[in-house]
Amino acid sequence: MAAGTFGLAFLSLAAPAGAASTSADDCTITDITPRQAVIGIEGKRVQFGVVTDCDGTRDLKWQVAGDLFPGSPHVSWFAACTYIYAGPAVVDCSDRGSAVIDPIAHGLKTGNANAGENTVHGYVFDDANHNGYDDDSGAAIDTDTGTIELLRETIWRDSFDASPEPRRKGQPLHLNAELSTANWDTGLFENTDATVKLQFRKAGQTKYRTVGSLHATNGIIDETIKAKTSGYYRLSYAGTETTAPSVSNVDYVKVLPRK
Structure with a gap:
């Protein structure tokens, strides 16, 4: 059973049986990565990581898992790990710390309600007998919680076009584009209302500057400005x-130049 597709009783973040509780002398988790993942209309494989302040003498293995229900660290909808789970079910750790996050209209936790900040749980242990299992007595190092921001992907459905071209200074220049956002409730990219910045870089320069704001109505931008100087929009x-x-x-x- 692949990580990210397990059932409700699949995974516990509790330390292995017989493991000692974390003490002040133990090293700790200092960060869980990544902090953000952008997902379109298909599930995305995310490479996780756990940072600790442990020295290099320990053979550390770790797991990162997400809540299925808020406040319940023992029921998750995705899990990434670097060891073989020794419990009653099998966790697929063949992808070495990555997991598929798929909130699009199917699975355990779906839809746009999952966009934004989500809790993740990290667990680190010392694989003292180097067998790749979480079965070492007293090996627990630390457990911690962090967050990952899940964002719905935004795309420009049709290429942005500034036309016609060339123009003479002062002539009208038409701007057309279409903005869409992934809808995890439907599994489709759908047009969205939004305010966007029009940015310009003069020919020969390296930096863009904002020269105006445009509004996309139902995703459509159809505006006219006056051409001033050659450059990139x-x-x-x-x-x-x-x-x-x-x-x-x-x-x-x-x-x-003007005629």
């Missing part, structure tokens, strides 16, 4: 607490 969406930021493709416009 793009659109930038800042994202929200639940949707990922996104930058469109770049379109170069050559602007000729």
Whole structure:
């Protein structure tokens, strides 16, 4: 059974049987990574990591798992681990600390309600007998909780286009684009209302600057500005607490002097 597809009674983050409780002299978990994952309309394999302040003499193995129900560290909807689970079920750790997170319309925990900050639980033990199992008596090092921010992917469905081109200075320049966000309830990219920044980089320069704001209505941007100077245009969406930021493709416009 692959990690990320197990049932409710599948996994416990409790220390192995006979393991000693963590003491002040033990090393500890200092970080759980990554802090963020952007997911579109398919499940995404995420590589996790656990950082400790342990010295290099220990053969550390670890696990990171997510809640299925808030406040319940013993029931999870994905798990990444670097050992072979010694419990009644089998955890697939063949992917060495990665797991598929799939909130899209099926599985144990689904839909847009999962976007934003989610709790993760970390567990580290010392594999003193080097057998790859969590069966070492008194080997528990530390358990800790962290968070991962799950964001719905945002895309520019059609290429951003600034046209026609070339233009003469002062002539109208039409801007067209389409902005869509992954809907985990339906498993589709769907157009969204949003305010985006119009950014410009003058030919020969290296940095973009924001020159205006545009509004996408039902995802559609259809605006007209005046051409001023040759350079590169793009659109930038800042994202929200639940949707990922996104930058469109770049379109170069050559602007000729007035007649």
